[in-house]
Amino acid sequence: MSEPSYRRMDVDERRAQLLERGAELFTSHRYDELSMNKIATEVGISKALLYHYFPSKQAFFEETLSAWAERLRVRTEPDPNLPPVEQLTASLDAFLGLVEENSGAYRNLIQSATAVAEIRDLVEEVRRATAERILSGLYPAGAPPKARTAVSGWLWFMDGACLNWIEHRDIEREELRDLLLGVLMGSLIATGSPPELPQVS
Amino acid sequence: MSEPSYRRMDVDERRAQLLERGAELFTSHRYDELSMNKIATEVGISKALLYHYFPSKQAFFEETLSAWAERLRVRTEPDPNLPPVEQLTASLDAFLGLVEENSGAYRNLIQSATAVAEIRDLVEEVRRATAERILSGLYPAGAPPKARTAVSGWLWFMDGACLNWIEHRDIEREELRDLLLGVLMGSLIATGSPPELPQVS
DNA sequence: TACGGTGTTGACCGTCGGTCAATAAGCACC
DNA sequence: GGTGCTTATTGACCGACGGTCAACACCGTA
Numbered sequence: 460m461s462e463p464s465y466r467r468m469d470v471d472e473r474r475a476q477l478l479e480r481g482a483e484l485f486t487s488h489r490y491d492e493l494s495m496n497k498i499a500t501e502v503g504i505s506k507a508l509l510y511h512y513f514p515s516k517q518a519f520f521e522e523t524l525s526a527w528a529e530r531l532r533v534r535t536e537p538d539p540n541l542p543p544v545e546q547l548t549a550s551l552d553a554f555l556g557l558v559e560e561n562s563g564a565y566r567n568l569i570q571s572a573t574a575v576a577e578i579r580d581l582v583e584e585v586r587r588a589t590a591e592r593i594l595s596g597l598y599p600a601g602a603p604p605k606a607r608t609a610v611s612g613w614l615w616f617m618d619g620a621c622l623n624w625i626e627h628r629d630i631e632r633e634e635l636r637d638l639l640l641g642v643l644m645g646s647l648i649a650t651g652s653p654p655e656l657p658q659v660s
Numbered sequence: 661m662s663e664p665s666y667r668r669m670d671v672d673e674r675r676a677q678l679l680e681r682g683a684e685l686f687t688s689h690r691y692d693e694l695s696m697n698k699i700a701t702e703v704g705i706s707k708a709l710l711y712h713y714f715p716s717k718q719a720f721f722e723e724t725l726s727a728w729a730e731r732l733r734v735r736t737e738p739d740p741n742l743p744p745v746e747q748l749t750a751s752l753d754a755f756l757g758l759v760e761e762n763s764g765a766y767r768n769l770i771q772s773a774t775a776v777a778e779i780r781d782l783v784e785e786v787r788r789a790t791a792e793r794i795l796s797g798l799y800p801a802g803a804p805p806k807a808r809t810a811v812s813g814w815l816w817f818m819d820g821a822c823l824n825w826i827e828h829r830d831i832e833r834e835e836l837r838d839l840l841l842g843v844l845m846g847s848l849i850a851t852g853s854p855p856e857l858p859q860v861s
Numbered sequence: 862t863a864c865g866g867t868g869t870t871g872a873c874c875g876t877c878g879g880t881c882a883a884t885a886a887g888c889a890c891c
Numbered sequence: 892g893g894t895g896c897t898t899a900t901t902g903a904c905c906g907a908c909g910g911t912c913a914a915c916a917c918c919g920t921a
Contacts, residue, residue, distance in 0.1 A: 463885080463886060463887085464885080464886090464900095464901090465885085465886075465899085465900060465901075466886080466900095467885090467886045467887065467898085467899055467900075468899075468900095469899095470898095470899080473899080494876075494877060494878080495877085495878065495879080496876080496877080496878090504900080504901090505900070505901050505902075506878090506879085506901095507879090507880080507881085507900075507901060507902080507903095508899080508900055508901075510878090510879065510880075511899080511900075511901095514879095515878080515879080516878065516879090570780065579771065604828070604830040604831050605831055605835060605839060607824070607828075608821050608824050608825060608828075608831060608836070608839065609821070609839060609843070611820055611821065611824040612817040612818070612820040612821030612824065612843070613817060613820075613843075614820065615816040615817050615819060615820025615821075616813040616814060616816050616817035616820070616843075616847075617813070618816060619812055619813040619814075619815060619816025619817070620809050620810070620812060620813030620816075622812075623808070623809050623812040623813065624809060627805070627808075627809075629805040630805050630806055630809060634806060635809070637850070638806060638809065638810060638847070638850055638851060639813075640850075641846070641847070641849075641850025641851075642810070642813070642843065642846060642847040642850050644846075645842070645843060645845075645846025645847060645849065645850055646817075646839070646842070646843040646846060648842075648846065649838070649839055649841075649842025649843055649846055650839060650842075664916080664917060664918090665869095665870090665916080665917090666868085666869060666870075666916085666917075667869095667917085668867085668868055668869075668916090668917050668918065669868075670868095671867095671868080674868080695907075695908060695909080696908085696909065696910080697907080697908080697909090705869080705870090706869070706870050706871075707870095707909090707910085708869075708870060708871080708872095708910090708911080708912085709868080709869055709870075711909090711910065711911075712868080712869075715910095716909080716910080717909065717910090862921100863920105863921090864919105864920080864921085865918105865919100865920090866917105866918100866919095866920105867916100867917090867918100868915105868916090868917075868918100869914105869915080869916080869917085870912105870913105870914085870915070870916090871912105871913100871914090871915095872911105872912090872913095872914100873910105873911080873912080873913105874909105874910085874911075874912100875908105875909100875910095876907105876908080876909090877906105877907080877908065877909100878905105878906100878907095878908100879904105879905080879906095880903105880904080880905075881901105881902105881903090881904080881905100882901105882902100882903095882904105883900105883901085883902090883903100884899105884900080884901070884902095885898100885899090885900080885901090886897100886898090886899075886900085887896105887897095887898100887899100888895105888896090888897090889894105889895090889896085889897100890893105890894085890895085890896105891892100891893090891894085891895100
């Protein structure tokens with residue numbers, strides 16, 4: 460007589476579909492540009508169903524990006540066999556590569572990252588953890604306060620420089636990487652307590 | 661018979677009142693924490709009257725902070741008679757002083773600064789103008805791209821370091837100032853095109 | 862005391878994130 | 892091929908948001 464007005468899907472299948480489409484949408488639009496209604500319409504379901512699978516917009520956002528976060532974590536994971544500075548260089552290279560490949564998504568993230576309180580907290584947490592990783596790598600015996608301030612600021616520097624890089628694209632990736640490295644080392648020297656590193660041959 | 665249900669005020673008087681109370685509210689709460697309804701209730705008027713005096717929430721926000729922006733501009737205005745680095749030092753000192761005196765307001769600004777698209781654009785414009793001022797002071801003949809990237813990143817560094825400073829308060833203002841100066845100079849040296857400065861005696 | 866200009870308001874709009882009882886898809890069984 | 896059951900899915904609703912508008916009422920003036 461009449462065809463069904465909606466299609467019933469297996470829970471896991473539906474969930475996977477929502478996560479996939481969500482990742483597409485959230486990497487191509489800012490967080491605050493997308494309403495749950497728009498997302499649902501885009502996917503072809505009702506907003507209520509979206510809320511049936513995810514408790515809130517923020518939770519949905521986080522889950523869609525968890526695959527990305529994992530990719531970032533893996534690609535920037537430092538190799539503990541390398542000396543500290545080379546670990547940093549490699550991580551930075553990987554990070555900049557990811558940013559370059561997905562500049563639009565990165566810009567949207569950083570901007571909406573700060574565009575919404577919950578997302579801001581999320582990014583701040585990532586920054587805090589990254590700072591910790593860097594500090595414990597460079598100051599195994601414990602980092603002085605000024606070094607912490609310097610690294611914390613440097614992470615902001617990195618985002619600012621990356622946004623500028625994406626916008627203008629007038630320097631090479633290697634140049635940016637060396638600039639960032641130089642700034643980090645320069646800042647730590649400026650604290651008066653530079654890390655003790657094995658001499659570069 | 662019955663007392664008036666509202667008080668009629670002179671336009672200028674009302675406007676001044678709204679700006680004053682608005683500044684109080686916006687420096688003690690984040691942009692997204694305050695609704696136009698709350699503001700109106702707080703002042704004791706209707707939301708519609710708020711919109712009679714200001715075209716939008718964003719415009720109201722900007723106008724309430726214009727006095728602040730002016731104060732910032734005046735206090736950080738560099739003295740053109742001083743050498744470039746001392747201009748920077750003095751501006752930085754003034755800036756950090758303002759931040760220290762109004763740390764809550766600063767944190768709210770930077771956070772809500774980024775909390776809403778329009779405000780983010782506003783802060784980015786301030787950053788852009790500041791970068792321009794610094795670059796033209798250090799590179800009168802024109803700044804190379806890497807220097808622009810470095811200064812742009814450094815302004816983010818400054819905000820990041822200031823937030824960290826406010827949060828922890830574990831270093832002195834002079835230390836932070838010197839750290840910031842050192843990082844800026846260090847970054848410019850790291851670009852490979854340091855500014856040509858008169859030698860410090 | 863009546864007038865009128867204008868400062869001020871309540872009621873309304875569309876959209877937001879979020880909730881809930883009611884509905885219907887589609888499999889299992891007869 | 893019908894019938895029932897599980898449960899995936901939905902329309903309708905909520906309070907709050909930024910924003911708009913015609914109508915109202917305060918108060919100086921004549």
